[in-house]
Amino acid sequence: MLSSQVELGISIYKPGGILMRQYIIRRLLQMIPTLIGISIIVFAISAMVPGDFITAKNNPNMTAEKAEQLRHIYGLDKPEYERYFIWAGNMLKGNMGDSLQHKQPVTEVINTYVWNSFIIALATLILSWVIAVFTGVFSAKFQYSFFDRIVTLTVFLCMSLPSFFIGLLLIKLFALDWKLFPVSGMTTAGHNDAGWAYIKDVVKHMFLPTLVLTMLSTGSLTRYFRAGMLEVIRQDYIRTARAKGLKEVTVIFKHALRNALLPAITLLGFELPALFGGAMILEKVFVWPGIGQVYLESINMRDYPFMLGFTIFLSILTLLGNLLADVLYGIADPRIRLK
Amino acid sequence: MTKKWSVLVGLVLATSMVLSACGGGNNNAASSNAPASANASNAGESASTEASASTDANDPAGNANGVIKASDMSLLPASAAARKDTLIVGMTAPQGIFNPLFSSTVYDNYVNDVIFDYFITVKADGTYENSLADSVEITNDNKTYTYHLKQGVKYTDGTPVTVKDYYFALKVYLDPKYDGESDLTLAKIVGSDEYKNGSATEISGVKIIDDNTIQIDVSDYDAMTQVYLGTIPFISEAYYGKGFKKGSLDSIKALNTKPLGSGPYVLSSYKAGQEVDFTANDSYFKGAPKVKNMIYRTTTDGTNLSLIQSGETDMDNITVTEDNVEELKAMGFVDVNILPNNGYGYIGMNLKEKKFADQKVRQALTYGLNRKDIVEGVYGSYANVIDIPESKVSWAYTDEGINHYDFDTEKAKQLLDEAGWKVGSDGIREKDGEKFVINFSATADNPVVDALLPIMTQNYKDLGIDLKAETLDFNAIMEKADKGDYDMYFAAWGLTPDPDNTVYITNGAQNRFGYSNATVDKLMAEGRKELDTEKRKEIYKQMYQELNKDVPAIFMYQRTNMYGISGRVTGFDLSPYKDFDLSLYQVQLQQ
Numbered sequence: 001m002l003s004s005q006v007e008l009g010i011s012i013y014k015p016g017g018i019l020m021r022q023y024i025i026r027r028l029l030q031m032i033p034t035l036i037g038i039s040i041i042v043f044a045i046s047a048m049v050p051g052d053f054i055t056a057k058n059n060p061n062m063t064a065e066k067a068e069q070l071r072h073i074y075g076l077d078k079p080e081y082e083r084y085f086i087w088a089g090n091m092l093k094g095n096m097g098d099s100l101q102h103k104q105p106v107t108e109v110i111n112t113y114v115w116n117s118f119i120i121a122l123a124t125l126i127l128s129w130v131i132a133v134f135t136g137v138f139s140a141k142f143q144y145s146f147f148d149r150i151v152t153l154t155v156f157l158c159m160s161l162p163s164f165f166i167g168l169l170l171i172k173l174f175a176l177d178w179k180l181f182p183v184s185g186m187t188t189a190g191h192n193d194a195g196w197a198y199i200k201d202v203v204k205h206m207f208l209p210t211l212v213l214t215m216l217s218t219g220s221l222t223r224y225f226r227a228g229m230l231e232v233i234r235q236d237y238i239r240t241a242r243a244k245g246l247k248e249v250t251v252i253f254k255h256a257l258r259n260a261l262l263p264a265i266t267l268l269g270f271e272l273p274a275l276f277g278g279a280m281i282l283e284k285v286f287v288w289p290g291i292g293q294v295y296l297e298s299i300n301m302r303d304y305p306f307m308l309g310f311t312i313f314l315s316i317l318t319l320l321g322n323l324l325a326d327v328l329y330g331i332a333d334p335r336i337r338l339k
Numbered sequence: 340m341t342k343k344w345s346v347l348v349g350l351v352l353a354t355s356m357v358l359s360a361c362g363g364g365n366n367n368a369a370s371s372n373a374p375a376s377a378n379a380s381n382a383g384e385s386a387s388t389e390a391s392a393s394t395d396a397n398d399p400a401g402n403a404n405g406v407i408k409a410s411d412m413s414l415l416p417a418s419a420a421a422r423k424d425t426l427i428v429g430m431t432a433p434q435g436i437f438n439p440l441f442s443s444t445v446y447d448n449y450v451n452d453v454i455f456d457y458f459i460t461v462k463a464d465g466t467y468e469n470s471l472a473d474s475v476e477i478t479n480d481n482k483t484y485t486y487h488l489k490q491g492v493k494y495t496d497g498t499p500v501t502v503k504d505y506y507f508a509l510k511v512y513l514d515p516k517y518d519g520e521s522d523l524t525l526a527k528i529v530g531s532d533e534y535k536n537g538s539a540t541e542i543s544g545v546k547i548i549d550d551n552t553i554q555i556d557v558s559d560y561d562a563m564t565q566v567y568l569g570t571i572p573f574i575s576e577a578y579y580g581k582g583f584k585k586g587s588l589d590s591i592k593a594l595n596t597k598p599l600g601s602g603p604y605v606l607s608s609y610k611a612g613q614e615v616d617f618t619a620n621d622s623y624f625k626g627a628p629k630v631k632n633m634i635y636r637t638t639t640d641g642t643n644l645s646l647i648q649s650g651e652t653d654m655d656n657i658t659v660t661e662d663n664v665e666e667l668k669a670m671g672f673v674d675v676n677i678l679p680n681n682g683y684g685y686i687g688m689n690l691k692e693k694k695f696a697d698q699k700v701r702q703a704l705t706y707g708l709n710r711k712d713i714v715e716g717v718y719g720s721y722a723n724v725i726d727i728p729e730s731k732v733s734w735a736y737t738d739e740g741i742n743h744y745d746f747d748t749e750k751a752k753q754l755l756d757e758a759g760w761k762v763g764s765d766g767i768r769e770k771d772g773e774k775f776v777i778n779f780s781a782t783a784d785n786p787v788v789d790a791l792l793p794i795m796t797q798n799y800k801d802l803g804i805d806l807k808a809e810t811l812d813f814n815a816i817m818e819k820a821d822k823g824d825y826d827m828y829f830a831a832w833g834l835t836p837d838p839d840n841t842v843y844i845t846n847g848a849q850n851r852f853g854y855s856n857a858t859v860d861k862l863m864a865e866g867r868k869e870l871d872t873e874k875r876k877e878i879y880k881q882m883y884q885e886l887n888k889d890v891p892a893i894f895m896y897q898r899t900n901m902y903g904i905s906g907r908v909t910g911f912d913l914s915p916y917k918d919f920d921l922s923l924y925q926v927q928l929q930q
Contacts, residue, residue: 062849164641
C-alpha cells in the first residue's frame, strides 16, 4: 500500500484555506495515474490467472460451441488488451458491468451485500478503538505492572488465535451450550420484523461475529496506543503539566492522549477500505451475508466483472482513506502545516 | 473426550475444510444444462463437499446407503416443534437468479423448482413423467412433438398458463444474446438457427395450435429430444415479456428476484445470503401443498449440524462422514437419508502421450493402484470403488462382464512387461530409452488427492514407476487438462439421469483425455438415437464393457450424499435423481 507517511513530508496546506482546497484537488488528481496503474496491474493479474468463468463452471454437458458462444457474449474471446480497454472505458462511464455469477449489475451486487459487512465492521471499529485506547493508556501509565502484563498476554492471545477457531468456540459456548445467541445468520429465519424488533434481532445475531473481530483487531491497536503513550508521557511538557499541579486524569487524557493519538490518524485512514471490505473467513463461519464471501466466491468462479469492480472499489477507498488521513493529520497537528 | 468437545472438534474440522476449499473453489459450481438435467457438476468435487471421513475400522455398517430412522422423537427441540406450519430447509446460499432460464447453481434451481412448472418432471428412478403436459404425441418418425397442456392451470397471479408462454421461453433460450448455460440448440428445433443467428423473428418449427396445444418440429431427434423439449419452463409472457424484444433480455433478468410461476410455492421474500421465504400456492394444480410456509435458510458446512440440533432448521444436506452420521443419529429426532451421489471421481490420463496410449499400461496402472484403500481412507464406508463411469442406481448401470481390477501388483507388473516397459538399472521401468515418470497435477487442499498421493506414489514405485506431484489450483489444472498439457490429474464428473455424454467420444466437448475408441463412438451414437429404454440398456451395457476393458481413465469411486431430515417432516420422495425440492409439495409436518 501507499504510505501516507511519505506523503506527509510534502503536505503543504492550511485547513479551510485556498491552499487546502488546492492540496486536496492536487491529491485527487494524483490519484488518477495511481488508479490507472492499479487497474492495469489488477487486470493483468486476473487475465494471467488460469481458467475463466466457463472453465470454472465445469459444466459436464456444455458443448464446445456453447462455451464459445458464451465466451463471445461475455467478451472473453477478445485479446487481453482489448478487453482491458473495453472494461476500463466502461468503468470510466461508471458502468462496472454485470456480474457473471449473479446476472445483475456489479454495483447492485455490492449494494446488496456491502452494508451487511459494513455494520459489523463499523461496530468492530468503534469497539476496538475504544477498548484499545483505554487499555493502551492504562498499560502505558502502569507500565510493567500486573495489569499491563495481563493486558499484553490477553491481546497477544486474542491476536494469535485463528479467527475461525475462536468463532466456532464461541458458537459452541454461547449458542449451543448456553443458548444466549443464535448460531448463525443475520436475522431469525422467517421473521419479517421491522423497526426496533428488527434492529434487536440483528444486534443479537451480530454479537458473536463482532466479538471475534474485535478480539482480533484490538490487540495490535492496544500495542500501538501503548507505544504512542509511552513516548508521550516521557515528554517535558507532560512533566510541566504535572509540575503545575494538574490532576493526573487531565494530564493523561487531555495532554498526553491527544498527542499520542496523532499517529493513529494514519491507522484510521486505513480503516476506510476495511469498513467495506468484508471479513471472508468470519462471514463463512457465522453465515453472515457479507460482501467478503461473495468476493471470495467471485475469485474462485472467475467472475471477472465483480472481482475487478470490487477490487477497484476497494482501491479507491484505500486512496481516499490515505487522503483523508493526511488531511485530518494536518488539522490535528499544527506542527506539520507549512507556516 | 466428552461428547460436547467432539462436536466442537468436528465443527473446527468441518470449517477448516470449508476454508481449505476456498483454494480449490467451485464448491457451488453445480450446474444444470439444457433445461434437461438437474445435475450437479461438482467441479473437482472440492473439499467442502468432499470432506474426509475418519476411517472407523469398527464400523459394521458396511456401505450404509439408505435411511436411518429417527430413534427418539421426544428429543425434538422445542423451537422446531413450535413451528407448526413452517418448514425450514438449510442449504448453501443461492445466487439470487430465480429464473430457470438463467440460473446456474443447484441452489437457485431448488428455488426455481418450487416456483416454476414444466411439461414433464423427473421421477425417482431417473425417467420422466408428465407434469403440466396432459399428453404428448410423437409423430413423423420422431420428428414432430405435439404437447397438450393441462386445462385450467393458472399462474399465481391468476392469469392462465398457455403454450404461448412456453414458446416465449423457447425464444429467450434461442435469443442471440442469451447468456445462460442451457443450450437449446441441442434440441434441433426447425428454424432455431435462423432465429438465433439470422434475422427470423419467429421460430419456424413451432406451431401454436391453440392455447393448450403446441406442435414442435425438429430436424433430427435423439433420446434427449423429449427431455430438452419437456423441461422448458413455463414463464408468463404477460409478466416477463414486457419490454422484451429479440436481442434484449435485460428486462427479463431484471425480474430475477421477483419470480412468477405456477408451481407449489410463491416466493414471498428474499434476503440475499440469508433466506428465501415461500408461502404455499393453494391453487397448485397437483393439489395445495400441505406445509403453509417454507424457508430456505443459508447454512454452511461448519454450522449445518448445529442448526439442526438447535431446531433452527428442519433439514440440511450434511457431508457424509462417519462422524457426521453418528452425530445425526445421536440427535435422535433426525432421519438420516444417505443416497448415492450423481457423479464419480476419476484419475485422468493424457492419452495423447505414448505411455498412456497403450491399453495394457492403463490396465496395469488400474490394477497396480490400491483404490479400495484410498476410497476408504477418504469416505470410510460411504463410497464405492467403481469400474465404469455410471451411477449404481442408473438404469444404464451394468455389472455384467465388468472386470473389477482388484488391487494386484503382480498382474500390473506382468502387463507392464508385456507392454514393453522393462525395469531399468535404477528400478524405474523404461521403454525405447524413455523412463516411466508420471507428473501428477494435484489439486490443492483436496482430501481425495491428499489421501491418494501417498498411496499412489508407493503403489507405483512398487511397479517401477516414478510419480512426481505438483500442486495447483483447480482452475489451473482444468485449463491444463483442456489444453492437453498434463500427465495425470484427479477430478470428478457429475452424471445426468441419461447416460448420454461427451466425455468418452472422439473429440467430445468434455473429452479431456484425448480418448478415441471407434466401438465406444458407435455405441454412444446408437444409444443416443435409440428411444426404447430396454434396447438402450443393451447398447450401454456393451459400451460400458468396452470402457471397462479399455480404461480411458482410472475410475475411482462413487460417493454418497446425506440429508438429515427432522423426524417431524414426512412425505419426501428422495432419490439421487429426484432432489428434495421436487416432492416438497407433498411433505407434511407432524403435529
